[in-house]
Amino acid sequence: MIPPKATDVQVTPASIELFPGQATTLTATVQPSYVTQTVIWQSQDQNIATVDEQGCVTAHGVGQTTITATTTEAAQLSATCQVTVNPILASSVSLSQTAAIVKPGATFSLTPTILPENATCSVVDWISSDPQVATVDAQGTVVVHQRGTAIVTATTTDGTQLRSSCLVAADCQPDINGDGEYDVVDVNCCINAMLGKTSDPEVIEKSDVNGDGIADISDVNLIINALLYGVRSMTHEFTVNGVAFTMVPVEGNEDVPAFAIAQTETTEALYKAVMGNYSASHLFDVEDNWPATSLDLYRSQEFVNKLNQLTGLAFRIPRYSEWYHAAIGGNRSLGFTYAGSNDIEVVAWFNENSDDHPHPVATKAPNELGLYDMSGNVAEWGAELVPGPHNMGEVPFNYGGGYNSDRIGCRVTSFGFYDYHDYECRGLGLRLAM
Numbered sequence: 001m002i003p004p005k006a007t008d009v010q011v012t013p014a015s016i017e018l019f020p021g022q023a024t025t026l027t028a029t030v031q032p033s034y035v036t037q038t039v040i041w042q043s044q045d046q047n048i049a050t051v052d053e054q055g056c057v058t059a060h061g062v063g064q065t066t067i068t069a070t071t072t073e074a075a076q077l078s079a080t081c082q083v084t085v086n087p088i089l090a091s092s093v094s095l096s097q098t099a100a101i102v103k104p105g106a107t108f109s110l111t112p113t114i115l116p117e118n119a120t121c122s123v124v125d126w127i128s129s130d131p132q133v134a135t136v137d138a139q140g141t142v143v144v145h146q147r148g149t150a151i152v153t154a155t156t157t158d159g160t161q162l163r164s165s166c167l168v169a170a171d172c173q174p175d176i177n178g179d180g181e182y183d184v185v186d187v188n189c190c191i192n193a194m195l196g197k198t199s200d201p202e203v204i205e206k207s208d209v210n211g212d213g214i215a216d217i218s219d220v221n222l223i224i225n226a227l228l229y230g231v232r233s234m235t236h237e238f239t240v241n242g243v244a245f246t247m248v249p250v251e252g253n254e255d256v257p258a259f260a261i262a263q264t265e266t267t268e269a270l271y272k273a274v275m276g277n278y279s280a281s282h283l284f285d286v287e288d289n290w291p292a293t294s295l296d297l298y299r300s301q302e303f304v305n306k307l308n309q310l311t312g313l314a315f316r317i318p319r320y321s322e323w324y325h326a327a328i329g330g331n332r333s334l335g336f337t338y339a340g341s342n343d344i345e346v347v348a349w350f351n352e353n354s355d356d357h358p359h360p361v362a363t364k365a366p367n368e369l370g371l372y373d374m375s376g377n378v379a380e381w382g383a384e385l386v387p388g389p390h391n392m393g394e395v396p397f398n399y400g401g402g403y404n405s406d407r408i409g410c411r412v413t414s415f416g417f418y419d420y421h422d423y424e425c426r427g428l429g430l431r432l433a434m
């Protein structure tokens with residue numbers, strides 16, 4: 001007797017879209033229903049997706065493939081499902097540190113973290129803004145060639161074009177014994193290294209302060225100069241549409257990786273240069289050298305995004321840990337109540353001296369890192385949402401107080417939160433980080 005023949009086979013669904021790692025089961029239906037329902041499943045490209053005997057499809061790589069179900073009896077009828085495996089796009093990329101204070105000759109590695117963790121993109125493109133100062137290879141290894149500054153930027157390669165930048169500041173580092181001070185002890189250490197009277201490899205390495213491969217009298221001279229005239233980290237000046245601003249690299253510690261932060265609050269001039277010439281403020285007739293004010297976090301982020309489009313770099317709003325580390329003077333902190341002094345009048349515009357409006361940036365004394373107005377003038381947004389009081393839910397916080405804050409509000413430990421009813425955001429501004 002001749003076995004009954006299949007007359008038709010169908011696969012449902014006829015097309016599917018998956019992400020790598022995802023699986024779904026296809027159904028094959030053979031007509032007429034009284035013939036054997038067994039089919040053989042096959043994938044055209046097993047690198048994209050595989051299929052098991054039950055029709056379960058598992059996605060592996062990004063691309064397209066065709067899954068075919070073929071009847072087992074003589075007619076060998078078949079039907080297909082088109083499978084598209086889409087990439088899981090990156091939502092952010094961040095570098096292990098966003099500043100590096102190093103000496104010429106140094107080599108270090110930057111590690112990018114791409115989120116979400118299962119993002120398809122695992123590599124970034126690297127570029128240095130000044131290869132004469134620092135070069136970067138495809139693995140994120142940075143080699144510093146000479147004194148100067150350069151910006152190393154990592155960009156995601158999945159089409160999202162997300163970026164993170166690191167400010168490399170290469171200068172002589174005359175703290176030979178690593179105690180955080182520049183003094184005559186460092187001169188002694190260097191002379192000992194020069195004369196071969198020390199076997200401590202770290203002292204020998206650090207004694208070559210100009211990075212030319214040998215500890216000699218020129219290095220001793222550099223240390224003495226640093227001792228006499230002081231050392232401040234190299235800063236980097238950026239210009240956008242004709243308006244300049246300066247970023248300061250800040251050494252990190254075990255809790256805060258090194259980062260860069262702006263020397264001043266974002267000025268009205270910079271805000272206008274980036275945002276197309278309209279003022280940040282609805283409240284004042286604002287001078288160009290005043291901080292941009294009346295900004296909420298949303299408008300601050302909008303400004304940062306536009307700035308990044310214009311520069312091809314990755315500026316950002318500082319995290320609170322970074323803002324606080326910078327405000328207290330970083331690793332050079334002298335423990336002041338206000339950023340740079342215990343006398344608020346020396347460092348801050350606040351409600352007793354401001355005449356109820358912001359003042360030109362950098363007209364009070366700077367703090368230990370050379371940063372201005374971290375206490376007072378305008379309060380500065382932090383990047384995180386923080387649980388607010390009175391069941392407000394998570395709200396953005398701002399730090400350091402403004403021209404309209406009292407003495408307590410301008411302490412380095414002071415913060416405010418966004419009041420949704422105060423949509424003019426009086427006294428709120430922004431300081432850029434990288």
Ligand SMILES: [Ca+2]
Nearest residue numbers: 175177179181
């Ligand atoms: Ca020292």
Ligand SMILES: [Ca+2]
Nearest residue numbers: 208212214219
């Ligand atoms: Ca040297």
Ligand SMILES: [Ca+2]
Nearest residue numbers: 373374376378
């Ligand atoms: Ca401020």
